[in-house]
Amino acid sequence: MDYDVVIAGAGPVGLLLACELRLAGISVLVFEKLANPNLPIKDGPVGARALNIPSIEVFYRRGLLPALKKGALKWIDMSMSGEGVEAAERGVAANYSDNSDPELFGRGPAAAYGVITTQALETLLSERAAELKAEIRRGAGLTAFSADDSGVTVYAGETQVRSGWLVGCDGGRSTVRKLAGFEFPGTDPKVCGYSATVEFADPEKLSSGWVRTARGAYVNGPMPGRILTVEFDGPPKDRDASITLEELQTSLRRVSGTDATLTAVHAATRWTDNARQASTYRLGRVLLAGDAAHVFAPIGGEGLNLGIGDAVNLGWKLAATVNRWAPETLLDTYTTERHPIGAWALNWATAQVALMAPRHHRRARVSVLADLIGGGGRAKSLAKRISGVWQRYDLPGDHPLVGRSAPDLEFEDGTKLGEHCRDGSALLYDFVDDARISGLGARWRGRLRIITLRLKKNSDLTALFVRPDGFVAWAANGPPDLNRAASALSTWLGNSE
Numbered sequence: 001m002d003y004d005v006v007i008a009g010a011g012p013v014g015l016l017l018a019c020e021l022r023l024a025g026i027s028v029l030v031f032e033k034l035a036n037p038n039l040p041i042k043d044g045p046v047g048a049r050a051l052n053i054p055s056i057e058v059f060y061r062r063g064l065l066p067a068l069k070k071g072a073l074k075w076i077d078m079s080m081s082g083e084g085v086e087a088a089e090r091g092v093a094a095n096y097s098d099n100s101d102p103e104l105f106g107r108g109p110a111a112a113y114g115v116i117t118t119q120a121l122e123t124l125l126s127e128r129a130a131e132l133k134a135e136i137r138r139g140a141g142l143t144a145f146s147a148d149d150s151g152v153t154v155y156a157g158e159t160q161v162r163s164g165w166l167v168g169c170d171g172g173r174s175t176v177r178k179l180a181g182f183e184f185p186g187t188d189p190k191v192c193g194y195s196a197t198v199e200f201a202d203p204e205k206l207s208s209g210w211v212r213t214a215r216g217a218y219v220n221g222p223m224p225g226r227i228l229t230v231e232f233d234g235p236p237k238d239r240d241a242s243i244t245l246e247e248l249q250t251s252l253r254r255v256s257g258t259d260a261t262l263t264a265v266h267a268a269t270r271w272t273d274n275a276r277q278a279s280t281y282r283l284g285r286v287l288l289a290g291d292a293a294h295v296f297a298p299i300g301g302e303g304l305n306l307g308i309g310d311a312v313n314l315g316w317k318l319a320a321t322v323n324r325w326a327p328e329t330l331l332d333t334y335t336t337e338r339h340p341i342g343a344w345a346l347n348w349a350t351a352q353v354a355l356m357a358p359r360h361h362r363r364a365r366v367s368v369l370a371d372l373i374g375g376g377g378r379a380k381s382l383a384k385r386i387s388g389v390w391q392r393y394d395l396p397g398d399h400p401l402v403g404r405s406a407p408d409l410e411f412e413d414g415t416k417l418g419e420h421c422r423d424g425s426a427l428l429y430d431f432v433d434d435a436r437i438s439g440l441g442a443r444w445r446g447r448l449r450i451i452t453l454r455l456k457k458n459s460d461l462t463a464l465f466v467r468p469d470g471f472v473a474w475a476a477n478g479p480p481d482l483n484r485a486a487s488a489l490s491t492w493l494g495n496s497e
């Protein structure tokens, strides 16, 4: 083998996956079709992306939070109070300090909302991947591959490499997905949307914020010159044609019912509500992650967040499989755990597009929905959906933390759980100095780190097993049930020595 894993696509998902694999010592080659990552080649400065709490948690745990914040266009710390924080933001912050709710409990510095451009995010992840010595070949798109029982031969034009595994992180129109023959069921596009950064002759002609009209919807802002339009007369005729000022202006005029005039277009992208999801994320030695596995309208800002979750879920499982200690079924849990979250996001985006549709029933639908979500508890539940904290995996075990992202527990030595996750190890915590817990963990030596530390605050928690992706796979209140702990350790880390 030339490499353990070849990844097609150095978008945010491919780059993050490369970092996760390198943390586990796996050799990785990333083929990227585009030659230069730093130019506004894809969608220019219009490519601002909102990051939710689970995504920010990933950067926090891998020690990348300061760099993420530095590169962000906007950052709202949910724990923030005082001046400069709008009332609505403070209301959301209050929700995130509700420690009685396991979905909200202990998100630490990840309880935030960030907006970052795709360029800034890709630069950050490229630098991290280079630091971790992942090999990235740019200007080298995957063109073909053939997979057999022992590996995959991958071609990028004239170049040929042999690898154990291939992961398609090559976006919504994934070559890997098509060549491998993954089923990609879903619905065809019905809308045409534009997101753009522009200059106006007469900005006062447009209302600011979200505006629903008889022809669709438009958004003016939040930054000056940022616009979005959605029309419901069918998908664009040619998604790849470059976007002209006239095309954008026609759409804006049609949808807003004004004669607003554009004087310049700095960057623009065209999108649709094509909604599809691969029915499995793995076919033998070929896997999919990010947009390659699921596409839907960008309304609701879920696609990137979903892809970040895919990469972190897949990374350690694929590494364990390459390192030959993974239980046979481990890699299949990637689809089992991530597919339902992807299906939810797809539905969420589709429902939002439906609510924007300019039919005469819409006003009633929107007002009924607004009424339904208006109450305190329901608004909180909606906020939890949007922020991603509701996400959990259906893992064996009945402790309320099992299947959830681990809380950012604080310890007597001043450290926090998130800070222990930098190297991507599985963690077995013993909070009560019980030699039986470390004795048990020692049987999986080399596959997990045992941490014996007292919690800073009084708690019933005595022990916790956290997978490399930060999800709790076993927890105990009071005397730990070591049989259950052993069963969780073998489920996720394979047979003990």
Ligand SMILES: Cc1cc2nc3c(=O)[nH]c(=O)nc-3n(C[C@H](O)[C@H](O)[C@H](O)COP(=O)(O)OP(=O)(O)OC[C@H]3O[C@@H](n4cnc5c(N)ncnc54)[C@H](O)[C@@H]3O)c2cc1C
Binding pocket: 008, 009, 010, 011, 012, 013, 014, 031, 032, 033, 034, 048, 049, 050, 051, 140, 141, 142, 143, 169, 170, 171, 172, 174, 175, 176, 195, 269, 271, 289, 290, 291, 292, 298, 300, 301, 302, 303, 304, 305, 306, 307
């Ligand atoms: C207008 C708009 C706004 C959005 N806003 C948000 C938001 O606020 N929040 C959010 O979570 N998501 C948002 N999204 C979605 C988000 O951008 C995508 O989900 C995310 O970029 C997917 O990342 P990815 O790495 O899977 O794919 P991509 O970012 O598409 O990267 C794929 C990479 O693969 C490369 N590639 C393609 N073919 C090949 C090949 N054959 N060989 C090698 N390389 C190849 C491409 O050049 C590219 O670099 C938005 C999308 C749009 C269009």
